Amino acid sequence: MGHPGWGVAALLAALIGAWLAAPLRSDRSLTHWDAQQRHVRDGAVVVYWRPGSIGCLRLRSALRSVSDQILWVNVWADDEAAAFVRDVNGGSEVVPTAILRNGDAVTQPSPDAVRADLRVQPEAV
Numbered sequence: 001m002g003h004p005g006w007g008v009a010a011l012l013a014a015l016i017g018a019w020l021a022a023p024l025r026s027d028r029s030l031t032h033w034d035a036q037q038r039h040v041r042d043g044a045v046v047v048y049w050r051p052g053s054i055g056c057l058r059l060r061s062a063l064r065s066v067s068d069q070i071l072w073v074n075v076w077a078d079d080e081a082a083a084f085v086r087d088v089n090g091g092s093e094v095v096p097t098a099i100l101r102n103g104d105a106v107t108q109p110s111p112d113a114v115r116a117d118l119r120v121q122p123e124a125v
Contacts, residue, residue, distance in 0.1 A: 029072050029073060029074045029077060030071055030072065030073055031073065031078050031080070031081070032048075032073055032078050032080040032081035032084055033080065034071075035071040035073045035081075038071055039071065039099060039101075039103075043101045044069075044070070044071050044101070045069065045070050045071065045098060045099065045100055045101060045114060045117055045118060046070070046071045046073060046098065046099040047059070047070050047071070047072055047073070047096050047097070047098045047099075047109075047114070048073045048075050048081055048084070048085045048095055048096060048097045048098075048099075049072060049073070049074060049075070049095050049096050050074060050075045050076045050093075050095050051074065051076060053095050053096070055095065055096055055108055056095055056096045059096045059109070059111060059114070060072075062111035063111050063114055063115070066114075066115060066118055069118055070114070070118075075093060075095060085097050088105045088107070089107055094107050094108065095108075096108060096109065097109075098113075098114060100113075100114075100117045101117055101118075102117075
């Protein structure tokens with residue numbers, strides 16, 4: 001069996017990693033309606049997430065370099081956001097769920113798909 005302190009160290013490392021990757025740490029989590037308005041107005045990518053989700057943590061960590069270009073909405077802090085995610089996912093509250101610039105909803109998107117969408121230039125009007 002390993003050293004007893006290793007479990008504590010691993011837990012501490014996981015908690016620090018989660019804190020560093022959490023969208024709320026930088027107070028960037030928006031309400032569903034604020035994010036939708038900015039999505040329509042600016043063509044922003046919206047990602048619906050929740051604390052404690054490994055998939056959300058992985059996506060956030062992988063998108064660290066472009067995180068400031070994404071609107072993060074915590075479904076546990078906003079009932080309307082949770083209802084929207086359930087509507088998009090056939091009744092299941094699956095996160096992360098992203099709304100891409102063209103309006104497509106993508107359940108559990110890959111970091112590459114989100115990065116590629118961020119590189120798409122909006123059409124000239």
